[in-house]
Amino acid sequence: MDRTKAVISKGDGDPVWVIVPGGTESTEKVAHMALQLAAEKAGVAATGIRHITATGAGREYISFADQEAPEFQCLARGIHSILxxxxxxxxxxxxxxxxxxxxxxxxxxxxxxxxxxxxxxxxxxxxxxxxxxxxxxxxxxxxxxxxxxxxxxxxxxxxxxxxxxxxxxxxxxxxxxxxxxxxxxxxxxxxxxxxxxxxxxxxxxxxxxxxxxxxxxxxxxxxxxxxPEHPEIIGALGAAMIGRDILS
Amino acid sequence: MIVAGIDIGSSTAKAVIIKDHSVLSTAIIPTGSNSADTAMKVMDRALTPMGLSLNDMAYIVSTGYGRIKVPFTKKNITEISCHARGISSVFPTVRTILDMGGQDCKAIQCDGNGKVQNFVMNDKCAAGTGRYLERISKTLDVAIEDIGDLSLLTKEGPATISSFCAVFAQGDVITLLRKGTYVNDILAGVCEALTERIQRLIKQVGMTKDFAISGGIAKNKGVVSRLERNLEVKAHIAPEPQIIGALGAALFAEELAGK
CATH class of the missing domain: 3.30.420.40 (ATPase, nucleotide binding domain)
Known part of the structure; x- marks a missing residue:
């Protein structure tokens, strides 16, 4: 089943993540919902997120992202921070x-x-x-x-x-x-x-x-x-880490 | 002398009974989960109207996917040989044959006696077989026998099916429907995609001017006309293209019984 994952990395704390099922909505709508939910969980405003990287099969449809990155790049970056x-x-x-x-x-x-x-x-x-x-x-x-x-x-x-x-x-x-x-x-x-x-x-x-x-x-x-404990989120985690790398 | 040929395909089972080179009776039924039962049923269907029974058959040859599971057969012969034999009895000049069934697709080259010279086959991937159309038929709720005709009535031209895989294509079709693409345009895209895959096999085996199509696909005008357009030929198609394999098997039976 196609699912959308969002990961927010904030300060020195552990990343916060959510997984949302695909459903019948457009890719961008589902992505936006995932971002909102993750922001709520992280206790931040979605509008206050400084950098967003989109990855995965539907990455080109995410107009609110600052950049796109291919899956392999995000996966390599994501696994580096865990294993x-x-x-x-x-x-x-x-x-x-x-x-x-x-x-x-x-x-x-x-x-x-x-x-x-x-x-x-x-x-x-x-x-x-x-x-x-x-x-x-x-x-x-x-x-x-x-x-x-x-x-x-x-x-x-x-x-x-x-x-x-x-x-x-x-x-x-x-x-x-x-x-x-x-x-x-x-x-x-x-x-x-x-x-x-x-x-x-x-x-x-x-x-x-x-x-x-x-x-x-x-x-x-x-x-x-x-x-890893949460194998589904490694790509999204890597996307968040790439954003951090850019900002620092 | 009366003999029979029986073709247990992955989707349908066919039986042909011949007497002195001419066809007495034919039958087509869907293949059930048990090949032996299916074989009995399709033979009964062909025999009963003629007042015949299995005992009247001088020889029986089986072919197709389930050919080794037919209990009353004397010999089993591959469907490639049987299609070539069957087609050449109907169209003696034909040298290139396309046969697409439920679970495979074959391009065959034969000589003037219906003997196989060369063939290529796809039985690994559903994307170039009848299963592809079956899945599309279920997804769009369009009867499989209507797909070809409807695909020729496009509104805005064929839609692009971006996935190769039959399973992934189903997702593409659903996405196209949600976008409001006309069903006929989707069907046109499906037939274009299927044609392209079939064509590759034909080119691999080598195309000749006298070309025939057998199997269920021969009834799909959408695929047949696109193949004819792309290959620039007119295809020979028998009045009942699905029984060609069973006909070939029956002709082999006649030959073997005479020995």
Whole structure:
């Protein structure tokens, strides 16, 4: 699901953040609402915010922003303020997967796919709809699997017929779901190979909340993968930090 | 001698019964979740009106996505071979064939005897297959068989569908609807996008002047006319393009029964 995140950084205090669902309003309206809510939470007036950086897929629609910055740049900057040892950052979003090689907040190399749903949260959402199991339950079930099945369909649309025939063949739902995560990890892995695998690896984005997704990735990558406490907000956090860098 | 060909596709199942080279009966039904049941049903549908039963069939060949799950078949043959064989029996001069079904799209080159020389296939990505149209049909609440005709009645020209992926395109379509774009213009954009993807396969396999289209897509005038425009050819289309695979299977059955 597409969501909008706003982060406000004020003085020496911890950043304040909110996450707002996309809904049917325009991108700019939702962004404005997110900013208002974050400002309220931070105890400041939205009009008093000195610098606003917009990032993400809808960044060009935010007319009230002072500047736009690409996602990889914000992610690299954001992770630097939380897990500075990160060398490879994996952003697992609803509509894309992005891998960034970074050092001290700077981007060294990027590999991504956003043309196809096969390595994204959208694939998981499709399966969630087919099986009638929500995102949190999917992870819980996948972790119970003792099999090593892999869903073969690259395309999220074709996964539907593959999964339905597995259900008909009596394959356990937890094995199917674990197979979905394993399949997705296999389609994200080439991005890491493009960059050259290096420690430390950190996963961010909403999909990084799934322990099963991380476990499937660790299985194929062969290294431990870190996940920050609030993986969804790293891009917005980086955008706020870039603003601070400019002002100072 | 009476023989049958049966084509279990991902969306529809087809059966053709032939006697001494000519078609006796045909049937098309939606594919159910169980390929064996579907195969029985579609055969029944073709046999019953003729007062025939399975025992009257001298030979049965199965093809398509579910071909290995047909219980009463004597042999299964790939749909690529069957489409080439089927098309060349209807249009003997054809050398390039496009077949688009529910879950794949193939461009085939064949010789004068309907023997496959070369083919390219997309069965990995829904964006160039019938599933793409199915999803659009559901999103816009337009029957799949009406998409082609409506796409030719645009008001302001084809809308741009910016996503390649069939899942993401659904989001684009919803955004266009919210902006007030005419449904026919969206459908035109969808058919343009699909045409472009299909065309790539045809160019890869090599285009010849005698070109035929089979499978469900042949019934979509929006895609057919755009392909003809872009490739600068007139496509040969059989009166019932969906049964070409099953017809090819039946012709193989006739040949095998005679051996």
């Amino acid at each position: 500075p040892s990160t060398r490879i950052l994996l952003d697992l979003g609803a509509r894309k997967s992005l891998a960034v090689k970074c050092k001290e907040g700077r981007t060294l190399k990027v590999a991504s796919s956003s043309k196809c749903a096969s390595g994204t949260g959208t694939y998981i959402e499709m399966v969630s709809t087919i099986l009638g199991v929500d995102f949190v339950e999917m992870t819980e079930l996948a972790l119970q699997s003792k099999e090593n099945l892999t869903i073969q369909s690259t395309c999220a649309v074709f996964a539907e017929s593959e999964i339905i025939s597995l259900v008909h063949d009596g394959v356990k739902i937890e094995d199917i779901i674990w197979g979905v995560f394993r399949g997705i990890s296999g389609r994200i892995y080439p991005h890491l190979l493009d960059l050259g695998i290096e420690q430390d690896i950190t996963a961010v984005g909403g999909v990084a909340r799934s322990k099963a997704m991380i476990l499937a990735l660790e299985e194929i990558v062969g290294y431990n993968i870190n996940v």
